[in-house]
Amino acid sequence: MHNKDLKQQTLEHYNLKSINNEDFNIGLIDLGLNSMWRYHQFLPIDIQDAITMGEGFTPLLKVELLDKKIFVKQEQLFPTGSYxxxxxxxxxxxxxxxxxxxxxxxxxxxxxxxxxxxxxxxxxxxxxxxxxxxxxxxxxxxxxxxxxxxxxxxxxxxxxxxxxxxxxxxxxxxxxxxxIFFQGTKTFAYEVCEQLGWKAPDVVVLPAGNGTLVLGCYIGFKHLYESNVIAKIPKLVAVQAQNCAPLYNAWKQGLQEPLITTSGYTLAEGIAIADPVRGKEMIRAVNNTRGVFITVNDDEIIQALKLCTAKGFYIEPTSAATIAGLIKAQKIVEGETWVTLFSGHGLKSTEKILSILDADN
Ligand SMILES: Cc1ncc(COP(=O)(O)O)c(C=O)c1O
Structure with missing residues (x-):
């Protein structure tokens, strides 16, 4: 079978819409669990069947990025170093x-x-x-x-x-x-809202490769909104690398499907996805939140990485791309709550970080 047909068939087989949730109910959170499994009532797995290493419920820290304080979820602190x-x-x-x-x-x-x-x-x-x-x-x-x-x-x-x-x-x-993977990533949205006292942030800035977090967040925030737990769904700002931006390129032309590109080199290897299989769903999700796609180049990624490491946060370049996107998108109106994340630990990218440091000498 042609690879394109195989992809379409696989996508249809694994239909995102096939999982339905009961209404979210704050009273059903398992407060004894300091991990993402505290929301097990809203996951398609019974808690006794969980394969867990205590992951999630990561700190939501206020970090000063340029002159603004932003909530940054510490997703580099997972057992394997990423969300x-x-x-x-x-x-x-x-x-x-x-x-x-x-x-x-x-x-x-x-x-x-x-x-x-x-x-x-x-x-x-x-x-x-x-x-x-x-x-x-x-x-x-x-x-x-x-x-x-x-x-x-x-x-x-x-x-x-x-x-x-x-x-x-x-x-x-x-x-x-x-x-089922997106059922896990949706817990990011639950955690953010719980950590903000069950208030939705105004804007959430996310990396956009294959969309595990963009779509997971959309599912999670929508679930909370439709269950009347939060009053609105935050705007999603989805960040792509300039050299590999099939979603941004489509979105800016008002298209509903990704404009598949060849991927040029970028330091942000994790979001260098030229043909995202759920691209159409990602564009729809961002549009439904009145959000935007933006791109960042490698220089902006390096600047953002240096800004974070100078504050003691050791993150990988892909993770710095999201921060670069936040800096670019930042027209923070006073009083608005913005949330982003450190998506991957710096220890995963020693060589790339060394090459950035060496280039300065
Ligand atoms: C560190 C890091 N950040 C962000 C992403 C973006 O992923 P996605 O769009 O699939 O959520 C990846 C993907 O591998 C990653 O490794």
């Missing part, structure tokens, strides 16, 4: 419960680390496909968890094509296709 653990914990819990013994996954690195870690925790075998030029620390992490690491020559799209074929004979634990 992808939200999705991996729920998805691997589901896979374990279903009796799955082997999974296939493809990623630009961090989602692979997360699936590999939670597969190890659940005693499930896994094959992780990544582009050959992925940061070495992420490759080491995947291998250390005991996963079978497959390096694919070519870009992120070539990697996905290889994984799609392999997934025909296994369970596809994809962070982009599998809707």
């Amino acid at each position: 992808k653990d939200r999705g991996a914990s729920v998805l691997m819990s589901y896979a374990k419960k279903m009796g799955v013994t082997h999974v296939v996954q493809d990623s630009s690195g961090n989602a692979g680390c997360s699936i590999a870690a939670y597969a190890a925790h659940a005693n499930i075998a896994c094959d992780i496909f990544v582009p050959a030029d992925t940061s070495k620390a992420k490759l080491a992490q995947v291998r250390a968890y005991g996963a079978n690491l497959i390096l694919v020559d070519g870009d992120r799209e070539a990697t996905a094509a290889n994984a799609l074929l392999a997934a025909q004979n296994s369970y596809y634990a994809s962070h982009c296709y599998n809707p």
Whole structure:
């Protein structure tokens, strides 16, 4: 089968709309759990079946970025160093419960680390496909968890094509296709609102690669809004890398579907997704919140990285791209609440950070 047909078929098979939630009810939060599993009543997994390492409920810190104080969720503090653990914990819990013994996954690195870690925790075998030029620390992490690491020559799209074929004979634990993953990432929205005293922020600035957080946030905030827990859905500001911006390019022309590009080099490897499978849903989600897409270039990413490290926050360049986006988008009206995140730990990108530092000498 042609790869395009296979992708469409896989997307239809893993339909995001197929999961429905009961109304959100603050009284049903499991306050004894200091992790994202405190919301287990609203997850498609019973708490006794959770594959968990105590992930989530990350601090929401006020950080001064330029002259403004912004709430920054410390998502670099997850067991594997990125928020992808939200999705991996729920998805691997589901896979374990279903009796799955082997999974296939493809990623630009961090989602692979997360699936590999939670597969190890659940005693499930896994094959992780990544582009050959992925940061070495992420490759080491995947291998250390005991996963079978497959390096694919070519870009992120070539990697996905290889994984799609392999997934025909296994369970596809994809962070982009599998809707259970988004059930995990939606907890980001629950946590933000709980940490703000059940008030929705005005604006949330997010990275936009394959949309695990953009769509997870949209699902979570919408759920709270439709359950009358919050009074509005925040505007989502979705940040892409200038050299790989299929969503921004489409959105700015008023199109509903991504304009698939070839990905040029960017320091922000995690959002260098030229053909996001849920691109249409991402554009719709951002538009529904009256949000915007913006792009940042590598110089802006480097400046944002330096700004954060100078304050003691060690984050990877992909994570700095979101902060660069926030700085660019920042026309903060007095009194408005803006939230963003540190999406990935700096220890995952030692080589890239070293090259940035060396360039200054
Ligand atoms: C550190 C980091 N930030 C952001 C992203 C963006 O991911 P997505 O748009 O799929 O949520 C990724 C994806 O791998 C990542 O690794």
